[in-house]
Every structure is written in C-alpha cells, then in structure tokens.
Amino acid sequence: MKKLKKLPPFKTDHQEENFWDKHDSTDYINWTKSHRVTFPNLKPSTQTISLRLPQDLLNKIKMLANKEDVPYQSLMKILLIRGMHALRK
Template identity: 40%
Template structure:
C-alpha cells in the first residue's frame, strides 16, 4: 500500500504526457468507454419575477447552496409531492 501511495505521489511531480504515444491515438471504444446517448441534464431558460428570484437567492445564500441548485430541489420536491398526492387519491 505504501508503495502505491509513493507511486501516486510520484506522478504528481512527473511530466505524464511523455507516457502517451501520440502516434497511436486511442478512441473511447479502445478504452471500453461510452458516452451517454443523451446528456443527463438539459439547459433551459426560465423567466422569474425579480422579487421571487431575489427571495430564492437570499434563501439559497442562507442555506449555503447556489440558487440554481435550490430551484432544482424545489422543483424536484414539488413534482414528487404532486405525484404522491395524486397516487394517494
């Protein structure tokens, strides 16, 4: 284990690009890697009243998270609540 740690630390100070053979570039397929067919998130544009956005940003600041993360949390919790209340009816 100690040897492995020393090896890892050693790479922090070495120029690792010398280990790459630039004459034989690899493709993701060669590395057995695949990119997802669709991105896990989608960019949207959402217009909010200034007062609402200010409140969201202030609350997010109190919670020490970004306001965009807070919006995602609120949307996620809200839609889950809608689905659970609908299935309970």
C-alpha cells in the same frame, strides 16, 4: 432462431470497438432475452433552459440559497423535485 456465432477474444478495447463497427450484434447475441436496466449512480444528463421568473421571486430564492449555503440554481432544482414529488402524492 438462427445459430449464434461465437465471439472472438479481444485483447484491447480498441480491437473490440473495431469488431463491433464491422459486425452485426444480432449474429452474436440473442437480444430477445435482454431487458432494460438502469444505472442509478450515473450522473443524469442535463439540459440548459431559459426560465423567466418575477424578479422578487428570484431574489427570495437567492436569499434562501445564500442562507442555506447552496447555489441558487441547485436550490431551484431541489424545490422543483420536491414539488414534483408532492404532486405525485
């Protein structure tokens, strides 16, 4: 394993960004001891999809969403998540 270089002090975020744009992090950080982390409080990224549903089903979902006072797309996400959890059991 090569000897790691010491990181210089940064006075601003901009200074640090410029530094990392021009340097290889493996010269300064031992990535072999790193591990993946998750940030559960971050808003997950979303992707727009097109989904064809029977008109009757969509109407029922919209009526239920109206009754529950939530947008129908949000209700559909909740129902999909519940369905995924049920299938995993």
